[in-house]
Amino acid sequence: MxxxxxxxxxxxxxxxxxxxxxxxxxxxxxxxxxxxxxxxxxxxxxxxxxxxxxxxxxxxxxxxxxxxxxxxxxxxxxxxxxxxxxxxxxxxxxxxxxxxxxxxxxxxxxxxxxxxxxxxxxxxxxxxxxxxxxxxxxxxxxxxxxxxxxxxxxxxxxxxxxxxxxxxxxxxxxxxxxxxxxxxxxxxxxxxxxxxxxxxxxxxxxxxxxxxxxxxxxxxxxxxxxxxxxxxxxxxxxxxxxxxxxxGYFISDDYNSGSYAKAYGALSRVNNSDEDPKIAIAEAQRIQLYELSPAFAELRNHLESDDSAFREWVRVQGEYRTGYFSFVLRDVVAAAGYYT
Incomplete structure (x- = not known):
C-alpha cells in the first residue's frame, strides 16, 4: 500500500x-x-x-x-x-x-x-x-x-x-x-x-x-x-x-505541381557551364531560351531592359538571385498579361 x-x-x-x-x-x-x-x-x-x-x-x-x-x-x-x-x-x-x-x-x-x-x-x-x-x-x-x-x-x-x-x-x-x-x-x-x-x-x-x-x-x-x-x-x-x-486548378500549390512548376523546371534545365548555386537561371541561359521559346522571348524586355522595374531584383554579380528569380518570373508573366 x-x-x-x-x-x-x-x-x-x-x-x-x-x-x-x-x-x-x-x-x-x-x-x-x-x-x-x-x-x-x-x-x-x-x-x-x-x-x-x-x-x-x-x-x-x-x-x-x-x-x-x-x-x-x-x-x-x-x-x-x-x-x-x-x-x-x-x-x-x-x-x-x-x-x-x-x-x-x-x-x-x-x-x-x-x-x-x-x-x-x-x-x-x-x-x-x-x-x-x-x-x-x-x-x-x-x-x-x-x-x-x-x-x-x-x-x-x-x-x-x-x-x-x-x-x-x-x-x-x-x-x-x-x-x-x-x-x-x-x-x-x-x-x-x-x-x-x-x-x-x-x-x-x-x-x-x-x-x-x-x-x-x-x-x-x-x-x-x-x-x-x-x-x-x-x-x-x-x-x-x-x-x-x-x-479551377486541382493542385495544393504551384510550387511543386501545375503549369508554373513545369515552366520553371524547363527553364532551369538549360545547361549552364558556369553554374553558380546563387544563380538559378543566368543571363547566358536566358539568351538561349529567348531564341528557343517565342513565349519566353515576350518576357525579354521585362527581364533584361535596364529601365525595367524588375531589374531591382538583380542582386548577385549582375544576375537574378536563385530565390528571387522564381518570384520575378511570376511578376513578369503577370505584367505580360498572362496570369488570369
Missing part, C-alpha cells in the same frame, strides 16, 4: 513540475512583440491577406500570380487561431508546447522513467530558437518548428509501436495528416516526407521480425503504413479540391 502511495505522489510531483514549467514557458512569450516587413509581396503581407480571406470565407481571395505560390498551412492555422480568439504569439507558442508533449508521448515506449521524460520535455520546452527575433515576425517561420516537431513525432511514435498494431494505428493516421499539413505549411518540406517513408519502412521490417511466428498478425502489418498514406493523400485531395472549386 505504501508503495502505491509513493508512486502516486512521485507522479503528482512530476506532473506539477511539468505544469509549472509549461506555465513559465507560456508566460515568457507574453513579452514578445510581433512585427512585420511591409511591401513583401510574397511573404508577410501576402500570407496575412490570405489568412484574412480565409476568415472572411473566400478561401485565398481573388486569383492572381501569388494565390498558389505558397502552401495554405500557415494562413489556415492563423485564421483558425483568430476565429477562436487566441492571440497570435500565444497561439503559436501554445502550439509548440503541444508539439513537445506529443513528442514525449511518441517516445514513451523507449523512455526509461517519468523523470527522464520530464527532463526531455523541459529541454525541448525552453529551446531558445523560439525566442529569436525572426520568429516574432508575422510570417510562417513562427510555427514551422512546431509543425516540424509534430510531424517528426507522429511517424516516430508509429514506428516505436511496431509490437502493437492497435496503438500504432492512431499514430499512423496522425502522421499522414501532420506530414501532409507540413508540406502545405512549407511547400519545400520534402525532407519530412523522406523521414516519414523511412519510419514506415522500419516499422514494417521490425513488425515482420516481431510477428514472424504469427501469420494472422503479419497480414495486418501493412495496414498501418497504408493508413498513413491514405490520411496524407486525404488532406492533399481536400486542399486541391478546394483550390479547384475556387480557381
Amino acid at each position: 505504501k508503495k502505491k502511495t509513493s508512486i502516486s505522489v512521485s507522479w503528482l510531483i512530476c506532473i506539477a513540475i511539468a505544469i509549472a514549467f509549461t506555465a513559465l514557458r507560456l508566460a515568457l512569450c507574453e513579452v514578445l512583440m510581433v512585427y512585420y516587413i511591409p511591401f513583401t509581396g510574397y511573404d508577410d503581407v501576402m500570407q496575412l491577406l490570405k489568412a484574412i480571406s480565409i476568415t472572411d470565407g473566400v478561401w485565398l481571395g481573388a486569383f492572381c500570380s501569388t494565390t498558389l505560390v505558397k502552401g495554405v498551412g500557415y494562413p489556415l492555422l492563423t485564421a483558425l487561431f483568430h476565429s477562436i480568439n487566441i492571440p497570435y504569439i500565444f497561439a503559436y507558442h501554445l502550439l509548440y508546447v503541444v508539439s513537445c508533449l506529443i513528442f514525449i508521448i511518441a517516445i514513451r515506449p523507449v523512455v526509461p522513467n517519468k523523470w527522464f521524460a520530464l527532463v526531455a520535455y523541459t529541454f525541448l520546452l525552453f529551446c531558445p530558437i523560439a525566442f529569436s527575433a525572426q520568429l516574432t515576425r508575422l510570417y510562417r517561420d513562427i510555427g514551422y518548428y512546431s509543425v516540424a516537431l509534430f510531424s517528426f513525432s507522429m511517424p516516430l511514435g508509429m514506428m516505436l509501436r511496431y509490437k502493437d498494431t492497435k496503438h500504432s494505428i492512431l499514430f499512423a493516421i496522425c502522421a499522414g495528416l501532420s506530414l501532409s499539413f507540413a508540406v502545405s505549411y512549407r511547400e519545400d518540406s520534402h525532407w519530412l516526407l523522406i523521414y516519414g517513408a523511412a519510419c514506415s519502412i522500419v516499422y514494417v521490417i521490425a513488425a515482420l521480425f516481431y510477428k514472424r511466428e504469427n501469420s494472422k498478425k503479419r497480414r495486418k502489418i501493412l495496414t498501418v503504413p497504408t493508413l498513413l498514406l491514405i490520411s496524407f493523400l486525404a488532406y492533399q485531395l481536400i486542399i486541391s479540391g478546394i483550390n479547384y472549386h475556387y480557381y
Whole structure:
C-alpha cells in the first residue's frame, strides 16, 4: 500500500513540475512583440491577406500570380487561431508546447522513467530558437518548428509501436495528416516526407521480425503504413479540391505541381557551364531560351531592359538571385498579361 502511495505522489510531483514549467514557458512569450516587413509581396503581407480571406470565407481571395505560390498551412492555422480568439504569439507558442508533449508521448515506449521524460520535455520546452527575433515576425517561420516537431513525432511514435498494431494505428493516421499539413505549411518540406517513408519502412521490417511466428498478425502489418498514406493523400485531395472549386486548378500549390512548376523546371534545365548555386537561371541561359521559346522571348524586355522595374531584383554579380528569380518570373508573366 505504501508503495502505491509513493508512486502516486512521485507522479503528482512530476506532473506539477511539468505544469509549472509549461506555465513559465507560456508566460515568457507574453513579452514578445510581433512585427512585420511591409511591401513583401510574397511573404508577410501576402500570407496575412490570405489568412484574412480565409476568415472572411473566400478561401485565398481573388486569383492572381501569388494565390498558389505558397502552401495554405500557415494562413489556415492563423485564421483558425483568430476565429477562436487566441492571440497570435500565444497561439503559436501554445502550439509548440503541444508539439513537445506529443513528442514525449511518441517516445514513451523507449523512455526509461517519468523523470527522464520530464527532463526531455523541459529541454525541448525552453529551446531558445523560439525566442529569436525572426520568429516574432508575422510570417510562417513562427510555427514551422512546431509543425516540424509534430510531424517528426507522429511517424516516430508509429514506428516505436511496431509490437502493437492497435496503438500504432492512431499514430499512423496522425502522421499522414501532420506530414501532409507540413508540406502545405512549407511547400519545400520534402525532407519530412523522406523521414516519414523511412519510419514506415522500419516499422514494417521490425513488425515482420516481431510477428514472424504469427501469420494472422503479419497480414495486418501493412495496414498501418497504408493508413498513413491514405490520411496524407486525404488532406492533399481536400486542399486541391478546394483550390479547384475556387480557381479551377486541382493542385495544393504551384510550387511543386501545375503549369508554373513545369515552366520553371524547363527553364532551369538549360545547361549552364558556369553554374553558380546563387544563380538559378543566368543571363547566358536566358539568351538561349529567348531564341528557343517565342513565349519566353515576350518576357525579354521585362527581364533584361535596364529601365525595367524588375531589374531591382538583380542582386548577385549582375544576375537574378536563385530565390528571387522564381518570384520575378511570376511578376513578369503577370505584367505580360498572362496570369488570369
